[in-house]
Amino acid sequence: YTTANAESDYDRESERESEEGEDEVSCDTVRTVRRDSLDLGPEEETSLRVEPSLEEEGEALGQLLEQADRLHAGDERDRREGFQLLLNNKLAYGEQREFLWRLARAHSDMWELTENEEEKQSYASEGKRELELASQNWDQSAECHQWFAILSGQQSEQESIPKRIQAGCVFKEHIDKAIELKPEDPQLYYLLGKWCYQVAHLGWLEKKTVSALFETPPTATVQDALQNFLRVEELSPGFSKAGRVYIAK
Numbered sequence: 001y002t003t004a005n006a007e008s009d010y011d012r013e014s015e016r017e018s019e020e021g022e023d024e025v026s027c028d029t030v031r032t033v034r035r036d037s038l039d040l041g042p043e044e045e046t047s048l049r050v051e052p053s054l055e056e057e058g059e060a061l062g063q064l065l066e067q068a069d070r071l072h073a074g075d076e077r078d079r080r081e082g083f084q085l086l087l088n089n090k091l092a093y094g095e096q097r098e099f100l101w102r103l104a105r106a107h108s109d110m111w112e113l114t115e116n117e118e119e120k121q122s123y124a125s126e127g128k129r130e131l132e133l134a135s136q137n138w139d140q141s142a143e144c145h146q147w148f149a150i151l152s153g154q155q156s157e158q159e160s161i162p163k164r165i166q167a168g169c170v171f172k173e174h175i176d177k178a179i180e181l182k183p184e185d186p187q188l189y190y191l192l193g194k195w196c197y198q199v200a201h202l203g204w205l206e207k208k209t210v211s212a213l214f215e216t217p218p219t220a221t222v223q224d225a226l227q228n229f230l231r232v233e234e235l236s237p238g239f240s241k242a243g244r245v246y247i248a249k
Helices: 002-036 042-047 054-072 076-088 097-113 119-132 142-155 160-180 186-200 206-215 221-235 242-249
Strands: none
Touching: 002 206, 054 076, 054 097, 076 097, 097 119, 097 142, 119 142, 142 160, 160 186, 160 206, 186 221, 186 242, 221 242
């Protein structure tokens, strides 16, 4: 049995080596025939490399944005994953407006998820910086104005009263611009309603600071806030539970 087994193994090995030799020869022959039939020089070979088309790039970006939106709507783990996904693709799509505001939104998500004040400040300032570096590309994007406003408010939350008030004015400026570009978005009126409500409830010291900083200080009343929250309900009934709480207040 041992001898027979050894001989059969030897036969199989011999046959395998023979077949492999034939395969190598046949492969070389195919390569030679293909090259001879094409008769390409190095430059022509390079020109045949397929580059991704604009349509393919657009599809890839669209799929990326859909995934980012889905992760943003998920739980904490999903939002962290979405943030990392966008960071990983920043070099490829960082100049695209639709990508840019989602990257800013992801920084805002991380600001909400972390409890460390230094990390919060870092996420908010970095998100703003991403938008500032490409500001010439998004002046007509309501979403970019919206998230720049939100990040400005988040960045100033632990700042002094003067800086918070200045950030509030930046917030109002960009929310107004966003509403001008997208007047049917309930989220924007909700944000403006919150701003009006907070300005209407400024304390004595804050009002003095506003008067010192601005010749014509920003003003808003509770009625202004109410009108914005009612506009939210008009555009999208039940859009925000918090918005209905503000209406009740």
